Amino acid sequence: xxxxxxxxxxxxxxxxxxxxxxxxxxxxxxxxxxxxxxxxxxxxxxxxxxxxxxxxxxxxxxxxxxxxxxxxxxxxxxxxxxxxxxxxxxxxxxxxxxxxxxxxxxxxxxxxxxxxxxxxxxxxxxxxxxxxxxxxxxxxxxxxxxxxxxxxxxxxxxxxxxxxxxxxxxxxxxxxxxxxxxxxxxxxxxxxxxxxxxxxxxxxxxxxxxxxxxxxxxxxxxxxxxxxxxxxxxxxxxxxxxxxxxxxxxxxxxxxxxxxxxxxxxxxxxxxxxxxxxxxxxxxxxxxxxxxxxxxxxxxxxxxxxxxxxxxxxxxxxxxxxxxxxxxxxxxxxxxxxxxxxxxxxxxxxxxx
Ligand SMILES: *Cc1c(COP(=O)(O)O)cnc(C)c1O
Numbered sequence: 001x002x003x004x005x006x007x008x009x010x011x012x013x014x015x016x017x018x019x020x021x022x023x024x025x026x027x028x029x030x031x032x033x034x035x036x037x038x039x040x041x042x043x044x045x046x047x048x049x050x051x052x053x054x055x056x057x058x059x060x061x062x063x064x065x066x067x068x069x070x071x072x073x074x075x076x077x078x079x080x081x082x083x084x085x086x087x088x089x090x091x092x093x094x095x096x097x098x099x100x101x102x103x104x105x106x107x108x109x110x111x112x113x114x115x116x117x118x119x120x121x122x123x124x125x126x127x128x129x130x131x132x133x134x135x136x137x138x139x140x141x142x143x144x145x146x147x148x149x150x151x152x153x154x155x156x157x158x159x160x161x162x163x164x165x166x167x168x169x170x171x172x173x174x175x176x177x178x179x180x181x182x183x184x185x186x187x188x189x190x191x192x193x194x195x196x197x198x199x200x201x202x203x204x205x206x207x208x209x210x211x212x213x214x215x216x217x218x219x220x221x222x223x224x225x226x227x228x229x230x231x232x233x234x235x236x237x238x239x240x241x242x243x244x245x246x247x248x249x250x251x252x253x254x255x256x257x258x259x260x261x262x263x264x265x266x267x268x269x270x271x272x273x274x275x276x277x278x279x280x281x282x283x284x285x286x287x288x289x290x291x292x293x294x295x296x297x298x299x300x301x302x303x304x305x306x307x308x309x310x311x312x313x314x315x316x317x318x319x320x321x322x323x324x325x326x327x328x329x330x331x332x333x334x335x336x337x338x339x340x341x342x343x344x345x346x347x348x349x350x351x352x353x
Pocket of ligand 1: 087088089090091114154158183185208209210211217220221222
């Protein structure tokens, strides 16, 4: 029997496949590798989700996630027609690529950034244009590409945690004929935000998620803001019932308890400051982070060895197989106690050399 995978479309066959951060099924790991929030979701979320586990699950959920949209509309002062809720912001990224990028169309992304963008471009058989960040993680002028169908900026960026200035975002939005995606997955840990740019730049799509700041990665809730005509286009392409009932209920409750999220974001920011200075004391170079993780660089001992040694001690951080990041580790901000444990291990590992 010949291999049926030969029927796969050629551009799918060529794909490498995305490797997400490890999610160990067993063992007591200190997980600082996938930027999950170290704090539990709001008690209001847990209570409402528990209460919703009844006969209602028989029915399909609201295809428009109206309860979530109306809360977002009130919170951000934008019309519901300019909002779309997705099964994580990954789904919204996926939708945007499918709706705006055809075969061989140019998609510009910086490097290094969130690896999922590259996979999406390959899936669409688009033309990926990767532009290297400068050493200090600012964007060079050649990032502005007039003929790109899509330009994507994660702000704050992962894995660097750094910010692109609003000035540069405006220059990109003005300088391209295509759409510009501003992926604000980590925006609640920063003091910035691009929503106010929507009015002046109609080609902008701003995406956010409840996975990081709201501690709801498992529920898969993302949302995006754009011109109503763009939202209407994306909505045509989405699965009808893309956000499950429990996810909608969780999202509504999370927005009804916004102060809880903001309190946790403040705690994360404080631990981030402590973590950064501890890492610097240990000899790491640490970029100023506006997210819930830090990127730290060290030449000796080798970052790959530190990663391996930490893993043997049941501490997971992120190491990237990428020349630009060879000397780097990305470390998610945990609780005070978790970071104290990490620093103890790092003290031992680095002192030993
Ligand atoms: C985590 C992350 C996402 C994905 O968020 P989900 O809502 O969980 O799909 C998108 N973009 C960036 C930059 C992220 O780090």
